[in-house]
Amino acid sequence: MKIVQIIARVNQGGTARWLDILISELQKLGHEVKLLAGEVADNENEDSCFSEHGGIHIKGLGRSISPIQDLKALFAVRKFLREYKPDVVNTHTAKAGLLGRLACLGLNIKVVHTYHGHLLYGYFSPAKTKILVMLEKILAKKTDSIIAVGNQVKEDLLSAGIGKSSQYLVIHPAVKQLNFVSRNSARKEFGISDSAFTVGWLGRLTRIKRPDRVVSLARKFPEVVFLLGGTGEEFLNLESQASKNIKFIGWIEPEKFWPACDVALLTSDNEGLPTSLIEAALCSIPIISENVGSAKEIFPSGKGGFLVTGDAERTKALLKLEENRNKLNEMGKNAREFAEAKFNVLSFISNHLIAYEK
Numbered sequence: 001m002k003i004v005q006i007i008a009r010v011n012q013g014g015t016a017r018w019l020d021i022l023i024s025e026l027q028k029l030g031h032e033v034k035l036l037a038g039e040v041a042d043n044e045n046e047d048s049c050f051s052e053h054g055g056i057h058i059k060g061l062g063r064s065i066s067p068i069q070d071l072k073a074l075f076a077v078r079k080f081l082r083e084y085k086p087d088v089v090n091t092h093t094a095k096a097g098l099l100g101r102l103a104c105l106g107l108n109i110k111v112v113h114t115y116h117g118h119l120l121y122g123y124f125s126p127a128k129t130k131i132l133v134m135l136e137k138i139l140a141k142k143t144d145s146i147i148a149v150g151n152q153v154k155e156d157l158l159s160a161g162i163g164k165s166s167q168y169l170v171i172h173p174a175v176k177q178l179n180f181v182s183r184n185s186a187r188k189e190f191g192i193s194d195s196a197f198t199v200g201w202l203g204r205l206t207r208i209k210r211p212d213r214v215v216s217l218a219r220k221f222p223e224v225v226f227l228l229g230g231t232g233e234e235f236l237n238l239e240s241q242a243s244k245n246i247k248f249i250g251w252i253e254p255e256k257f258w259p260a261c262d263v264a265l266l267t268s269d270n271e272g273l274p275t276s277l278i279e280a281a282l283c284s285i286p287i288i289s290e291n292v293g294s295a296k297e298i299f300p301s302g303k304g305g306f307l308v309t310g311d312a313e314r315t316k317a318l319l320k321l322e323e324n325r326n327k328l329n330e331m332g333k334n335a336r337e338f339a340e341a342k343f344n345v346l347s348f349i350s351n352h353l354i355a356y357e358k
Contacts, residue, residue, distance in 0.1 A: 001031045001032070001086075001087040001088055001356065002031075002032045002034075002084065002085070002086040002087050002088075003026060003031055003032065003033045003034070003086060003087065003088045003089075003090065003356065004033075004034045004035075004036060004080075004081065004084065004086045004088070004089045004090070005019060005022070005023065005033060005034070005035045005036070005090050005092065006036045006037070006061075006077065006089060006090070006091045006092065006096050006099075006100035007019065007035075007036075007037045007091070007092040007093050007096045008037065008038050008061060008062055008063045008092075008093045008094075008095045008096040009037050009038050009039060009040045009041070009044070009046070009061075009062050009063055010035070010037045010040070010046055010047050010049065010050040010055065011040045011041075011044040011045065011046060011047065011204075012044070012045050012046075012047045012231075012251050013047075013203070013204060013275075014116070014173065014274060014275030014276060015092065015093070015116050016047035016049055016050075017047075017049075017173075017175075017275055018092075018116070018173055018174075018275070019035065019049065019053075019092070020047070020049035020052075020053070021174050021175075021176060021345060021348065022348070022349070022352060023035060023049075023053050024053075025345060025348075025349045026349070026352070029349070033053070034054075034056065034084065034086070035050065035053050035054070035055040035056065036055070036056050036058050036061065036077060036080065036100075037050060037055055037056075037057065037058065037061060037096075038057065038058055038059070038060065038061030038062030038063070038073070038096075039057060039059075039062045040062070041062070041063060041064070043231065043232060043233050043235075044204075044231065044232075045231065045251060056080070058073050058076050058077055058080075059072065059073065059076065060072050060073035060076070061073040061076075061077070061095075061096060061099065063093075063095060065095070070095075070099065073099055074099045074102055074103055077099060077100060077103040078103040078104075078107075081103055081104065081107060081109065082107065086109060087109070087110060087356075088109065088110045088111075088112060088356045089101075089103075089104050089109050089110070089111055089112070090112040090113070090114060090147075090356070091111075091112070091113045091114070092113075092114045092116060093116065094132070097113050097139065098135065098139065100113075101113065101139050101142055101143060104142070105142065110144050110145075110356065111142065111143050111144050111145075112143070112144060112145045112146070112147060112355050112356060113139070113140075113143050113145075113146055113147070114146075114147040114148075114149070114171075115146065115147065115148045115149065115153055115154075115157060115272065116149050116272045116273075117149070117153060117270065117271055117272030117273075117293060118153060118156055118157055118270075118272070120132075120133070120156055120157075120160055133160050133161070133162065136157075136160075136162045137161055137162055137163075140162050140163035140164075140167065143163070143167065144167075144358065145167060145168075145169060145355040145356070145358050146163050146167045146168045146169070147168075147169055147170075147171050147352075147355055148168055148169075148170050148171075149170075149171065149172065149173060149272045149273040149294060150170060150172065150272060150273040150293065150294020150297045151170050151294060151297060152293055152294040152296065152297065153170075153272050153273070153293055153294050154168050154170055156293075169351060169354060169355045169358075171348060171351045171352060171355070172273060172297070172342060172343055172347075172348070173273060173275045173278060173343060173348070174343055174344060174345040174347075174348030174349075175275065175278050175279060175282060175339070175343050176345065178254065178255050178279060178282055178283070179255055180255050180258065180259045180283050181255060181256055181259050182259060183259045183260065185259070186256060186257070186258075186259040186260035187260050189256065189260070190227060190247060190249060190260055191247075192225055192227075192247075192260060196224075196225045197223070197224050197225070197262050197322050198224070198225040198226075198227060198260060198261050198262050198263075199214075199217075199221075199224055199225070199226050199227070199261065199262065199263045199264075199265050199318065200226075200227045200229065200257060200258060200260065200261030200263070200264055200265065200280070200285070201214050201226065201227065201228050201229070201230075201264075201265045201266070201267065202228075202229040202230055202252075202254065202257055202258075202264075202276045202280075203229075203230050203266075203268075203274070203276055204230055204231070204232040205228070205230050205231060205232030205233070205234040205235045205238060206232045206233060206234055207233075207234060208268060208269055208270055209232075209267065209268045209269075210267040210268055210269055210290075211228060211230075211234055211238055211267065212234070212238065212241075213267035213311070213314070214226055214228060214246070214265065214267060215238060215241050215242055215243070215246065216311065217265075217311075217314060217315065217318065218242070218243050218245050218246050219243050220315055221245070221318065221322070222243065222245055223245075224245060224318075224322065225245055225247065226245055226246045226247070227247050227249060227257070227260060227261060228246060228247065228248050228249065229249050229250070229251065229252045229257050230250070230251055231250055231251050235248070254276065254279040254280075254283075258279060258280050258283035258285055259283060261280070261283075261285055262285070262321070262328060263285065263286055263287075263288060263318065263321055263328070264276075264277055264280030264281075264285045264286070264287045264288070264289075264305075265287075265288050265289075265318075266287070266288070266289040266290055266295060267290055267314075268290055268292055268293075269290075269292065270292055270293060271290075271292045271293035271294070271295055272293050272294060273293065273294040273295070273297060273298065274289075274293075274295060274298070277289060277295065277298045277299070278298055278339050278343050280335075281298060281299055281304065281335035281336055281338065281339035282336055282339050282340065283336070284329075284332035284333055284335065284336045285332055285335065286304060286305040286321060286328055286331035286332045286334075286335055287299050287304060287305030287306070287335060288305055288306050288308060288314060288317045288318060288321070289305065289306075289307055289308070290307075290308060290309065290314075291307040291308065291309050295307065298338075298339070299334075299335045299338055299339070300334065300338055303331065303334045303335075303338075304331055304332075304334040304335030304338055305317075305331055305335060306320075
């Protein structure tokens with residue numbers, strides 16, 4: 001098959017890793033894959049997989065909204081599709097999903113859209129969200145298959161009236177074999193003593209991810225080290241408020257980050273199914289996660305970590321793990337075993353082929 005992947009931008013993070021594995025494995029099976037994307041924002045870094053897979057930049061396809069540039073991007077994508085004549089177009093993220101699917105209208109192409117999360121809450125005002133839902137409902141009628149990264153994401157979208165159940169296929173992220181560095185090596189890199197209890201948070205420093213909750217939690221646990229990995233527009237604001245037990249380390253590979261941590265933390269208002277938590281679980285790190293999106297599908301709550309809602313539950317969960325090393329180790333082991341069984345490349349690729357051939 002000739003397959004085109006279209007996304008707004010390939011910034012460092014879980015979606016880039018999703019595309020990297022997807023494209024690599026499809027190519028191994030003999031499929032021809034092209035990657036189209038816009039430019040990353042000024043405060044973001046483009047993932048190296050974009051250039052490694054011969055990605056093609058489409059001006060105006062990026063995340064920012066500009067009616068004139070968006071229209072030019074639409075025409076550019078349509079021109080590419082008419083010339084390349086792919087069998088399948090798989091769009092990712094909201095804006096690329098809109099422009100990519102519109103570009104396919106009238107062309108003999110199988111159209112697949114992947115929801116890595118959704119924008120149904122936490123991003124826009126009720127009025128803007130209503131318009132977004134209306135557009136997604138219309139686009140779903142022009143989509144052959146819809147991929148959701150988790151069952152909760154699928155249910156949220158169906159509850160909003162977006163698409164039909166028969167269109168959906170839930171595909172969990174896959175994580176390649178990770179070569180984690182040793183705990184001693186990781187801690188030495190960040191200047192953390194072996195005895196220090198360390199909480200890790202890895203992601204984009206943006207408002208929807210709520211890194212400010214990490215700052216609040218750190219004030220309650222002055223004896224705990226908090227590692228924040230990632231970049232984003234909230235960095236300067238967070239740095240100005242942070243206590244001395246918070247270390248900002250910028251973007252870093254999970255293989256070097258998670259071995260330094262005792263606990264993985266997720267504080268977001270909205271998520272799809274965060275790959276960073278899967279990577280933490282594979283490193284035998286127990287998880288404390290806000291109960292959002294499909295986070296609950298990553299680990300068994302109460303066995304591989306804790307699902308929490310709000311500051312009080314988050315504080316209580318961290319206190320339990322800090323005070324009980326045996327509990328911490330047991331939960332880390334459970335999280336790893338669950339992740340190894342569920343998030344593998346074989347099912348990830350075979351399910352994509354089902355969606356493409358459906």
